Amino acid sequence: MRRGNQWIARLVTEELLQRAQPAFNDRSIIWATHQGIGLVAPNLYRQTTLHEIAVAAVSARYLARGYT
Numbered sequence: 001m002r003r004g005n006q007w008i009a010r011l012v013t014e015e016l017l018q019r020a021q022p023a024f025n026d027r028s029i030i031w032a033t034h035q036g037i038g039l040v041a042p043n044l045y046r047q048t049t050l051h052e053i054a055v056a057a058v059s060a061r062y063l064a065r066g067y068t
Helices: 002-013 044-064
Strands: 017-020 029-032
Touching: 002 017
Parallel strands: none
Antiparallel strands: 017 029
């Protein structure tokens, strides 16, 4: 775990990774930067909202079929 965190810290200093700790999460989220992979940074709030909607839809299906 420590070696992984050291690796991440080094990549953050090289600006190949970015790190954030959103208010809705108690852990850090990391992602590759534009410099690292050539893509734009993710929109964390949008992706989290889409995930919550997907989980709610699946939960509603299970509840509708009588599962607990």
